[in-house]
Amino acid sequence: xxxxxxxxxxxxxxxxxxxxxxxxxxxxxxxxxxxxxxxxxxxxxxxxxxxxxxxxxxxxxxxxxxxxxxxxxxxxxxxxxxxxxxxxxxxxxxxxxxxxxxxxxxxxxxxxxxxxxxxxxxxxx
Amino acid sequence: xxxxxxxxxxxxxxxxxxxxxxxxxxxxxxxxxxxxxxxxxxxxxxxxxxxxxxxxxxxxxxxxxxxxxxxxxxxxxxxxxxxxxxxxxxxxxxxxxxxxxxxxxxxxxxxxxxxxxxxxxxxxx
Amino acid sequence: xxxxxxxxxxxxxxxxxxxxxxxxxxxxxxxxxxxxxxxxxxxxxxxxxxxxxxxxxxxxxxxxxxxxxxxxxxxxxxxxxxxxxxxxxxxxxxxxxxxxxxxxxxxxxxxxxxxxxxxxxxxxx
Amino acid sequence: xxxxxxxxxxxxxxxxxxxxxxxxxxxxxxxxxxxxxxxxxxxxxxxxxxxxxxxxxxxxxxxxxxxxxxxxxxxxxxxxxxxxxxxxxxxxxxxxxxxxxxxxxxxxxxxxxxxxxxxxxxxxx
DNA sequence: GTGGTCTAGACCACG
DNA sequence: GTGGTCTAGACCACT
Numbered sequence: 001x002x003x004x005x006x007x008x009x010x011x012x013x014x015x016x017x018x019x020x021x022x023x024x025x026x027x028x029x030x031x032x033x034x035x036x037x038x039x040x041x042x043x044x045x046x047x048x049x050x051x052x053x054x055x056x057x058x059x060x061x062x063x064x065x066x067x068x069x070x071x072x073x074x075x076x077x078x079x080x081x082x083x084x085x086x087x088x089x090x091x092x093x094x095x096x097x098x099x100x101x102x103x104x105x106x107x108x109x110x111x112x113x114x115x116x117x118x119x120x121x122x123x124x125x
Numbered sequence: 126x127x128x129x130x131x132x133x134x135x136x137x138x139x140x141x142x143x144x145x146x147x148x149x150x151x152x153x154x155x156x157x158x159x160x161x162x163x164x165x166x167x168x169x170x171x172x173x174x175x176x177x178x179x180x181x182x183x184x185x186x187x188x189x190x191x192x193x194x195x196x197x198x199x200x201x202x203x204x205x206x207x208x209x210x211x212x213x214x215x216x217x218x219x220x221x222x223x224x225x226x227x228x229x230x231x232x233x234x235x236x237x238x239x240x241x242x243x244x245x246x247x248x249x250x
Numbered sequence: 251x252x253x254x255x256x257x258x259x260x261x262x263x264x265x266x267x268x269x270x271x272x273x274x275x276x277x278x279x280x281x282x283x284x285x286x287x288x289x290x291x292x293x294x295x296x297x298x299x300x301x302x303x304x305x306x307x308x309x310x311x312x313x314x315x316x317x318x319x320x321x322x323x324x325x326x327x328x329x330x331x332x333x334x335x336x337x338x339x340x341x342x343x344x345x346x347x348x349x350x351x352x353x354x355x356x357x358x359x360x361x362x363x364x365x366x367x368x369x370x371x372x373x374x375x
Numbered sequence: 376x377x378x379x380x381x382x383x384x385x386x387x388x389x390x391x392x393x394x395x396x397x398x399x400x401x402x403x404x405x406x407x408x409x410x411x412x413x414x415x416x417x418x419x420x421x422x423x424x425x426x427x428x429x430x431x432x433x434x435x436x437x438x439x440x441x442x443x444x445x446x447x448x449x450x451x452x453x454x455x456x457x458x459x460x461x462x463x464x465x466x467x468x469x470x471x472x473x474x475x476x477x478x479x480x481x482x483x484x485x486x487x488x489x490x491x492x493x494x495x496x497x498x499x500x
Numbered sequence: 501g502t503g504g505t506c507t508a509g510a511c512c513a514c515g
Numbered sequence: 516g517t518g519g520t521c522t523a524g525a526c527c528a529c530t
Contacts, residue, residue, distance in 0.1 A: 101215050179515095337481065375472055445517045
């Protein structure tokens with residue numbers, strides 16, 4: 001389920017973090033579910049375990065997962081935190097973006113019209 | 126008019142590119158106007174001329190400016206291209222962002238309400 | 251009575267040691283009382299017997315319990331040692347902590363006020 | 376100024392983080408001051424640059440420092456944040472510690488007496 | 501077996 | 516020169 005895009009200029013570990021957060025958010029990983037082990041995922045993706053480890057550390061730091069030494073890494077059991085944080089993140093992007101659009105002369109009406117036309121079919125971020 | 130933010134994680138040359146494009150878009154730099162010389166701007170901003178040179182090269186590559194050997198760099202004389210490209214760029218960010226927001230359960234009405242509240246005072250991108 | 255917190259970053263055996271010491275201190279386990287067997291506790295907590303064994307060994311090493319071959323582990327019959335040692339431990343933490351707080355400008359009055367407000371309801375250590 | 380204690384069971388990078396935060400807090404490092412480079416400090420402490428890098432990343436994540444690629448790492452220019460966070464950290468330790476002491480029968484008066492006796496001369500944390 | 505830390509050495513983008 | 520990422524391989528504590 002996790003695919004690394006070498007064309008993507010972001011670091012690999014960051015791609016992994018985002019992908020796993022996304023999988024947790026859409027319910028592919030259930031609350032409390034165990035993630036693949038560092039070594040296993042490193043093997044699957046042909047990456048160094050350190051790279052996976054870094055991604056997992058970041059996920060834990062963000063509260064997306066928690067890890068237990070000797071047992072493994074698990075999706076947090078407080079999933080409402082995940083979606084709340086995600087929502088804030090998106091608004092943090094949304095508001096300055098809209099401001100930029102207004103500044104260069106795109107009207108609020110034009111934006112609202114655009115929104116009403118959007119269907120959730122295509123590519124999201 | 127150009128202020129470098131050291132806290133900004135983006136490279137300095139990229140900040141300069143964006144700032145100059147912005148200044149061109151809002152009409153601070155007129156079509157055909159000459160930019161400050163590499164040396165002068167480097168001096169003003171206390172930066173290495175290499176950094177400015179890189180920004181200017183990038184601006185030329187993007188078509189925002191053109192350079193004349195021995196004379197300097199000038200804002201393009203086809204400014205409508207600038208705003209058209211910028212507008213496209215912003216919509217390319219806007220649409221997938223809105224899709225993401227809809228996917229995680231933010232309603233279109235909530236977005237529209239948010240837009241109507243936005244004033245162009247604060248930080249844009 | 252013993253609950254393992256997987257979110258707690260400390261090793262499980264250490265959590266068990268601390269919990270049993272606490273239970274002995276507050277009198278839940280009486281002096282000389284037998285602890286549950288390794289197997290039984292491992293079963294109750296769904297843990298590996300090795301983990302329990304390690305906790306019991308540590309408790310014996312600390313003098314909190316003593317073990318009799320073939321019979322089991324028992325709370326020490328010199329309980330006054332327990333509370334004395336615990337008290338010393340806590341003061342060893344308390345005094346440098348207070349010093350740190352004073353150093354960064356928290357006043358003694360502020361600390362005393364804080365103490366008078368504390369109820370023993372919430373989370374202790 | 377930074378000394379690694381190999382007896383300390385905490386990871387090296389964490390010792391470095393704490394030491395630098397402390398040095399920033401007591402004013403040894405001024406606001407905006409540049410830290411030694413990753414490689415230089417690694418050399419001075421006879422450690423691998425990765426270990427220092429990890430410490431520096433953590434410091435930046437905590438807001439104690441900010442880093443500029445190609446330039447170096449610098450103490451944050453908003454130092455009031457540092458002491459505010461430090462104060463919170465200390466109270467987070469203080470309150471459960473006091474609760475533990477009350478639980479095992481140490482009285483509030485005894486604690487208050489102890490506090491009034493404390494001078495900031497000795498070892499803090 | 502698990503996660504976590506560390507070393508050694510490499511490459512990159514940036515200034 | 517700087518910080519940042521990545522690989523390779525090692526050791527440790529814990530389960």
